[in-house]
Amino acid sequence: MKETPPRRADPSPGKDLARRRRERIAIGIVAVLVIGLTILEANLAAVGGMAFSSNIVIFALINLNVILIVLLIFLVTRNVFKLILDRKRNILGAKIRSRLVFIFIAFSLIPTILLFVAAANITTTSIKSWIGGRVGVALTNALDIVRGNLEKEAASLSGVADQAASAVLRKSRKDSLKTSLEKSRKGSSPDVSLLVVGRGGVLAASGDVTGEIATQIRSRLKGEEGNVVRGGVMTFIGESYASAVRRLPDGRAVVAVKTIPRDEANKIRDIAKAYDEYHQVRLLDDPIRASYIATLILITLLVVFAASWMGIYLARQITVPIQMLAEGTEKVASGDLDVRLDYRSDDEFGHLVGSFNRMTADLKGMKKSLEDANVSLSSTFEELRRRSRFIETILTNISTGVIVIDRLGRISMINKVAELILSIKTDKVLGKPYKEVVREEHYETVRTLSREVGETPGRKVERQVDLSVMGKEISLRVSVTSLQGDDGEYLGLVVAFDDLSQAMRLQRIMAWREVARRIAHEIRNPLTPIQLSTERLQKKFAPLHDRDPAFSECTQTILSEVESLKSLVEEFTRFARMPAPAFKEGNLVEELRPVVETFRAAHSGIAWEFEGEDIPTVWFDPFQIRRAVTNLLENAASALGGQGRVAVRVAHEPGLGSVRVSVRDDGPGIPSGDRDRLFEPYFSRKEGGTGLGLAIVSAIASDHQGTVVVRDNVPRGSVFEIEIPVRPKRRG
Amino acid sequence: MRYVVISLVFLVVFVTPVLSADTSPKPRITDIHGEAKEGKAKVHFTLRNAFSPEMVEALKSGIEISFETVVRVQRHHRNWFDATVGKITFSRSVRYDVLSRVYRLNRGKEVDLLPDIFTALAGMTRYEIVVPLTSPVTPGKRYQALVRTRLDKVGLSEPLRSILFFSSLWDLETEWAIGAIAAP
The missing domain is CATH 3.30.565.10 (Histidine kinase-like ATPase, C-terminal domain)
Structure with missing residues (x-):
């Protein structure tokens, strides 16, 4: 299966910053919304006639919880979807980021949820065991004991109260109420006080009873007003007192009060308080548990939120430099050496990015050097090629045939003239060893020349060589030069040759023309006298030899041969005097x-x-x-x-x-x-x-x-x- | 996506409280009457449906329950705004003392120790309040009293207050109730 190359992420870091800024603004807006919604809710409740009390805090916290949950769901879901999309789109770094985020969330979510469940269970179990256990029984028993003791104390004061009431009723006009009380109190415990309480308050008192206790007893009396008391004596108890009350027929009441010592009173107060708290907890069992669980949920959400956010942040911290490096490497691979990664950190990634930047800078420098060297080489190569073309042009245009043989004996160059003179095709012989190209009948000549070149001090030999090429005899002036480098190394041979055939032919023609001219000159001069003399002999002596045909035949032969010679001389003359062509x-x-x-x-x-x-x-x-x-x-x-x-x-x-x-x-x-x-x-x-x-x-x-x-x-x-x-x- | 989230938030914030609203009888003020004369107004009224069974149970468990009441006396104008001529805000609380087995009804200045809950609840729901007036009463004119009561605080023990610091156990708040005040 062909794997598609990873795509680059959004290349613009500015967009990422803008996105984060938008997120921060969104979070701010959400916070404002929470406050605004809370206030709005409160106002709506008041306007709509709904019951409203001091629960703004709970509204705010509920809203905060909701917003946190929504934010958490939104952020986690958004990031998860983004990761999934990035993975599907094969964005660079998405795979490792998704793995890291998954691991971070899993490692935070699983223990947090476990902790939450355990804590919730422990809390619920603790509350249940506390409520349903023996704590309640102990508290109730303790309170009953305290109350019983106080009741006993109060009952023990009934006699004192009765005596005091009798004394008050019997008192003479001379005695005051207080005196009567003092008399009655004699023989009693020092912590016992006596009071006479009327409708307007305490009428008389004997002993160290506090005002608070007196007020409480008076309130109790008021509360019990109208109630019929069996035996006529009532007992009132409190945290710090026990009392017995005897109502008098006139509406007054005589109270015998025993003040509980402070330490003991405090202990009684603590027992009563603990009893109260126990019953309150028992009553508010569900709200307390709900409160604990709500707190745990809040903490769990915050932990999960923070862990998820931290996971995403750490994953980004790890994957961003990797992603940058991957993108940078891709750019470098595509030839862009101006890549500079803008990432600063003291960790290994920062070091890695720094090394990458140095590497690209070095590569760029090396590339520049290579390009300069390439330009220089190109220039040199162009110059060499130009010179080579120049030499080729010269070799092509000169009338001398040139063949270059390299040090391995292969024909490396042959010019056009050489092709024509030797009737060979360059493409058939170029690159081949000359020994394969040279014909058998010429091989000995070539070998001799080659040997002589090696033996000659100047490494150059010139010879005239006659060859038969394509059935045509040609004469060549051959110059063979051994090529040597600066260090004396043998580089090959240069064979240059001129076709002398035409020149020799011209020379022969010229020579023949001269011969013809001279022959014509030498022959033409005696021919006319010979012809004239023969014609005179014919005219003068023919009649004398008319019976002898030999005379006539001989003279006629002489004349015809002279005529032939004349025409021959004429041809010679014409050949010798051939004019220059008129072009x-x-x-x-x-x-x-x-x-x-x-x-x-x-x-x-x-x-x-x-x-x-x-x-x-x-x-x-x-x-x-x-x-x-x-x-x-x-x-x-x-x-x-x-x-x-x-x-x-x-x-x-x-x-x-x-x-x-x-x-x-x-x-x-x-x-x-x-x-x-x-x-x-x-x-x-x-x-x-x-x-x-x-x-x-x-x-x-x-x-x-x-x-x-x-x-x-x-x-x-x-x-x-x-x-x-x-x-x-x-x-x- | 964002619209879905916003919709969810509004659903949770607005709809849920409405759906979860208590359907029990609402507390209200009734029987407002009284008389205004000589710089003060004596106002009688009754608070009904104030104590739910849960509240009574909580009261018996030693939880202190406190009501804050506002009484406003106004002179009524038929075609104009009513003018407030007197206002008083006071609290009344009740708590059960498990040791002495009495209900402590705190009326502000004095504390009544009441032997039974009926008397205690009666003390928390029946009021006879004297409102000092800031302007003299014009005999024959129409006066009215506006009364509103709400649950002031629930006196929990210290540890429970720290646990349930952000929760309100019960909501109690009446609407403004109006009753005529005689001005002889």
Whole structure:
């Protein structure tokens, strides 16, 4: 399964900051809402007539709880959904963040919930055991004992109260109430006091009874007013007193009070208080438990909230640098070395990010160096290529054939002229060892040259070499130079050669022209006297020898031979005095077409073909070219003997900048042994031929800076080709 | 998403309290009557439905229950705002003393020790209040008393107060009740 590459997170840190700012604002708004809602609730309650008391706090806390729960659910859900979405979208760092958040939440949620459940259970169990246990019984018993003791004390005071009441009723006019009480109190315990209480308050008192106790007893009396008391004595008890009350017929009451010592009174108060608290707890069992559980829930929520938030925060702390590093690495991989991660921290991540930034900076520096080196190398390479092109141009345009052989003996370069001279194709020989390319008959020559180069001190050898290439004998002036590096290392050979064949042919033609001129000069001079003398002998002595035909035949022979010699001399003269070509720019095809038509008319037994391509205008001497082609056509017609086929074709060679006129016949052909001397004067296989026709053709071709070659026609016959440049070079 | 959350918050905040409202009889003030003369107004009224069974039970358990009452005396104007001529705010509380087995009815200035709960509850629900007036009473004019009572505090023991500090055990608050006051 193909894994899709992770996508980058939101690349803009500004957006993240803005989002966090929005979250903070949202939290602030929620807080304000809580307060506002609480106030609104309170007002709504008042306006709507709903019961309202001091429960603003509980409203606020309930709202806070609700908001916290909602916030918690919202934040956790939002973050979980965001993580899920990020994972689905294959956002970089989402997987590790989701794992971390899950682990943090799980590690906080599970123990917190366990703790909550345990605490709630413990609380509930504790309250139940406290309420339902023996605490209540003990408290009730303690209170009953205290109350019983106090009741006993109060009952024991009944006699005192009765005596005091009797004394009060019996008192004489002289005695005051207090005196009566004092008398009655004699013999009683010192902590026992006596009071006479009327409707307006305490009328008389004897002993150290406190005002508070007196007030309480008076209130009790008021509360019991109207109640019928069996035996006439009532007992009142309190935390700090026990009393017996005897009502008098006149509405007054005589009270005997025993004050409980302070320490004992405090203990009684504590017992009563504990009893109260116990019953309150028992009564408020559910609210207390609810309160505990609510507090636990609140704490649990806060812990979970804080743990979740901390988990998300820590996960972000861990994943943000990882995400930044991953994105940075991706950018670096795509070639962006300007990446700088903006993350500062003292921990390992900060160190890692710092190392990454240094690495990208180093890479950028190295890349810059490489680019500079590349530019320099490119420049050097361009210069080398330019020079190479220059050298190639020179080698292409020079008239010398050049072949370069590397140190392994492979042909590494060959120029156009070498191709033409040696009739080889560069693509077939380039890169091949020269020993494989050189023909067997030439191998010895090449080996000799190579050996001589190695033996010569200057590492250079020049020789004239005669070769046969494609059946054509050529003379080459060969220069072989051994290439050596600065350290003397052998690098290969440079073979340069000039084709001397044309030059030698020209030299021979020139020589033959000189010979012809001299022969003509030497022969022509005695011919006229010989002819005149022979004609005089005929005229003077013919009548004397009319019976002897020998005289007449001999003189006639002399005259005919002289005539032959004259025509021969004339040919020689014409060959020797061949003028320099008068170049004109013209259409070569149109110039040659009439020549072929003339031969077609004269030799009807031969099939004459003429093919002229659309060639450019050529600079040539029309007279000389016509003469050269005429000579070739005469030779062809002569070779065919009145039957056969002659094809004349004028073609343009754009690559060579030349035009080629080829005359092809299907005659007997030229023996290979005659080809070397074919264009030399006075070489002829024809009976009666002067041997100057092809020499003149060769001379005309040379005068036009061209060449003439002969080769075999396939399947039979021969082909003569005159090749002249379209625009001859100026000489001198 | 955010609209869902906001809707939930409003649901919880507003709807839940309404749904959970107590359906028991509401406390109210009745039988307001009295007389205003010589710079003071004597106002009688009765507080009904003040004590729920739970409150009575709590009272018996030693929890102190205190009511705060506001009495406002106004001169009534038919086409104008009523003018307050006297106002008094007072508290009355009751607590059961488990040792002496009496109910301590605190009327402010004096404490009555009452032997039974009926007398104690009667003391907490029947009022005869003297309101000092700030302006002289005009005989023959129409006067009225406005009375409102609410649960002032529930006297829990110290540990329970710390546990239940944020909770209110019972809500009690009457609406303003109006009764005519004679001005002879």
